[in-house]
Amino acid sequence: MAPRPARRRVAVVGTGAIVTGSHLAALAAHTDRVELVAAVDVDPARLDTFRGQAPGDVAGYASTGAVLDAVRPDLVLVGTPPSLHREQTVAALKAGAWVLCEKPLCLSLAEYDDIAAAEEASGAYASVIFQHRYGSGAAHARALIASGGLGAPLVAHCQTTWHRDAAYYAVPWRGRWTTEGGGPTMGHGIHQYDLLLHLLGPWAEIRAMASRLVHDTESEDVSTALVRFENGALATVVNSVLSPHEMSRIRVDCADATVELTHLYGHRNDDWTYTPARHVDAERAAAWAAPDADVPSSHTAQLGAVLDAWDAGTRPPGSGPEARATLEFAAALYKAAFTGRSVRAGEITPGDPFHSAMHGDHPDWAPGERG
Numbered sequence: 336m337a338p339r340p341a342r343r344r345v346a347v348v349g350t351g352a353i354v355t356g357s358h359l360a361a362l363a364a365h366t367d368r369v370e371l372v373a374a375v376d377v378d379p380a381r382l383d384t385f386r387g388q389a390p391g392d393v394a395g396y397a398s399t400g401a402v403l404d405a406v407r408p409d410l411v412l413v414g415t416p417p418s419l420h421r422e423q424t425v426a427a428l429k430a431g432a433w434v435l436c437e438k439p440l441c442l443s444l445a446e447y448d449d450i451a452a453a454e455e456a457s458g459a460y461a462s463v464i465f466q467h468r469y470g471s472g473a474a475h476a477r478a479l480i481a482s483g484g485l486g487a488p489l490v491a492h493c494q495t496t497w498h499r500d501a502a503y504y505a506v507p508w509r510g511r512w513t514t515e516g517g518g519p520t521m522g523h524g525i526h527q528y529d530l531l532l533h534l535l536g537p538w539a540e541i542r543a544m545a546s547r548l549v550h551d552t553e554s555e556d557v558s559t560a561l562v563r564f565e566n567g568a569l570a571t572v573v574n575s576v577l578s579p580h581e582m583s584r585i586r587v588d589c590a591d592a593t594v595e596l597t598h599l600y601g602h603r604n605d606d607w608t609y610t611p612a613r614h615v616d617a618e619r620a621a622a623w624a625a626p627d628a629d630v631p632s633s634h635t636a637q638l639g640a641v642l643d644a645w646d647a648g649t650r651p652p653g654s655g656p657e658a659r660a661t662l663e664f665a666a667a668l669y670k671a672a673f674t675g676r677s678v679r680a681g682e683i684t685p686g687d688p689f690h691s692a693m694h695g696d697h698p699d700w701a702p703g704e705r706g
Contacts (some may be wrong), residue, residue, distance in 0.1 A: 345411070350382055351435055418516075469636035493572045504550050518574075543560040
């Protein structure tokens, strides 16, 4: 076997809760493959606190440009508010670094085109954090569905029913199109329907509704969708921040079995269940049992997959067409909801208002003089 490359030098951009709570643990789990060398934050006190928590001697910088010039990291982890993702990702790619960025990767399909162009020019890649795709339970379910082992997928439900209060939306960048890109469709439910797309493959048509029922935000606080997939399966998708009983759930009814995932912010093997149809014999159903390894969905699992791709010299998962497909689904959901008509995959192209902004300049939803 060829020797594994030397440890990649990593810089984190943003040192808030998602970086300290998830990215640090992921880096710690892969210390044989990565080394955290630098961190960026515009808040000096927060940066100093992070450097005190991080292992080793981590250099501190006040801007992405400064760290790219001084350190030339191999990999940049982006954990800043969403409106900064496109600019910081493009800058890192132009410097030759790979990027692993918190969702959403960017705020529109037009911004995605900028990232794709930077990838093409640099030869580096940008992946978006969709950690629910990773882990043994998701890999097992996807393999069974893709192989036809559960029969043809027919009906699916995708549910992100969470609860966020007024204090949550008091953070200035939340609930605004220019800083968050949307409401729970972009910021919360995107994890679950990304996993649904991962399990079922390309979608063909979407119809949707969205509303502001409780919160004083520019964007929606609930959306629902009906989706037809290319394989013929029909699905419902619900994205809510109004739900006291919080739950994340996916159910796929196939011809021979129902597979269900119920969790909140992460899953393990035990969170997946398989219910055979009456005609399925016990021996066949037993073959659907969870794998022996129990790898939870996590930033750790996704970082490992990115590093594996790097070692193999291939495009990492969660980048390129995969990243764009999930962003296109969000744009299509908003277009369907705001225009009241069905939207087909591939129809949102340059010149379409929903290509440049998720609100599509719709008069009832585009940013106005709200506080």
